[in-house]
Amino acid sequence: MIVTLPLADAIRLTVCCPSYGARLRGRELRAADRTAAGRAWSFALQSTGLSAGNAAGSRAHTEGVGAALIGPTGTVLGVDLVSPVRVTPRHARAILDQHEWEALPVPLAMRGALGWGLKEAAAKALGNPVRHFPAGLTIMCSANRVEVVPRSEPHSHMAGHWREIGSLLCVWVIGPALKELT
Secondary structure, three states, rough: OEEEEEEEEEEEEEEOOOOOOOOOHHHHHHHHHHHHHHHHHHHHHHHHOOHHEEEEEEEEEEEOOEEEEEEEEOOEEEEEEEEEHHHHHHHHHHHHOOOHHHHHOOHHHHHHHHEEEHHHEEEEEEOOOOOOOOEEEEEEEEEEEEEEEOOOOOOOOOOEEEEEEEEEEEEEOOOOOOHHHH
């Protein structure tokens, strides 16, 4: 199954969910992950009409599923795929403060995965996941909007979005132009 979502101004999200009869492990799973992410990238790029030279984007993969978020060069984009059952309460406590936990507008069973995905996607969007994930980012929520804010750039907000696709949570962020983040 391949799902492509038009998001805004030539920004597309594509998720590739191959159907495997058996649960893959080890090298086979890593190969399936890379293949699915590569296919998602190709489909997303094709759906935007952009060339690889004038596109910005982000990839994610897990459990043999791949996702790609693509837009015009200079667009700040990040995507992550998260299995809600794999994000334990201990993981959630390690990356979310109490305010972030309480503010996330999803059922309790999905809060840890959403928080993880938002911070991971934002860290990818900023170009240096190791530097930013998780302590360099704050999740802010209002009545109808979720944003991720880099602590080093408190005026640069990235809009957070998500969608359940099968058993996974696909999470993405779209931020301001790169020149605003320098």
